[in-house]
Amino acid sequence: MLSKLFRRLVEFLIKIYRRKTKDNPSPTPTPNPKPPVDPKPVHPWRICPLGEYWRNLHPRHVTPSKKHPDGITTVKGHCVTNPSGKDQLYSEEMQLIAEKNFGQFKLIPLPEIPEFQKKDLVYDHIIQGWTQYWNDVLKPQEPLDPCLVKALIATESGFNSNAWNKKHGRQRARGLTQVTDQTLRYLSDDYHELKDHFLHLKEDETLDPNFSICAGIRWLFRKKEIANSKIGRKASWIDAVGEYKHYKMDDPNMQKFIEIYKELKI
Known part of the structure; x- marks a missing residue:
């Protein structure tokens, strides 16, 4: 008798539960929303809006068909959403920025450094473009x-785009601005060194003058922030160069830099 009553009670409770769940179904879980994309680019020269980055024309593997018998199709250049929603600059867009916007600076070269026999003039438009x-x-x-x-490039590489500091691993530095492989990781936010405006370059891409100058200047800005915190006062750009080079002001290399910079400003 008791077992029958218990079974009926259980059946009654189950019916009540089913009615409640039917009337008030559990909400369908929604995926995490993508970070909002700012419709404006971070700079007029940028191709994509803030929160997206540019990817060039590239092949894509697909299922072989009559249209694509080899299983490869071509995807046109387009903007891709950044998972972080922050500013990310890749080499593809760096190249397009330089090609479209830096020609104007060729009309206004920087002062010449005589000891380099006009070799230094080759990169003036890139220096001015990325500095701006x-x-x-x-x-x-x-x-x-x-x-x-x-002046920094003059004392880092002597305007030799293939310059190498003869080191290996993450301390290897190459290119005009001698950006190290470790620094590339900092610039790409692998170690959360930067808060925003990240750069993504492959190690061999530092041999390209355009990419090297872009990365070197971005890193110099970060070094100025570090110099501010180290010296306990507002750091100058010369202080930032000292931090960039890891040299004290009385070091011969720093003195050479200051000398060249003064000559350029005369």
Whole structure:
């Protein structure tokens, strides 16, 4: 008798539960929303809006068909959403920015450094272009001077785009601005060194003058922030160069840099 009553009670409770779940079904879980994309680019020279990055024309593997018997199709260049929603700059877009916008600076070369026999003039338009770009994006109180960048390159690589510091691993530095492989990881946010405006380059791409100068200037801005915190006062761009080079002001290499910079400013 008791077992029958218990069974009926259980059946009654189950019916009540089913009615409640039918009348009030559990909400369908929704996926995490993608970060909103700002319709405006971070700079007028950028192709994609903030929160997206550019990817060039590239092949894509598909199921073989009459239209694509080899199983490969071509995808046109397009903007891709960043998972982080932050500013990400890749080499494809760096190249397009330089091609479309840096020609104007060829009409206004920077002062010449005589000891390099005009070899230094080859990169003036790239130096000016990326200096203006990063000044516009990062908005420092004291804008970076392209002549300072030119003096930095003169003492880092002597305007040799294939320069190498003869080291291996993450301390290997190559290219005009001698950006190390470790620095590339910092710039790409592998170690959360930067808060925003990240750069993504492959190690061999530092041998390209355009990419090297872009990365070197971005890193110089970060070094100025570090110098500010180290010296306990507002750091100058020369202080930032000292931090970039890991040299004290009385080091011969720093003195050479200051000498060249002064010559460019005369």
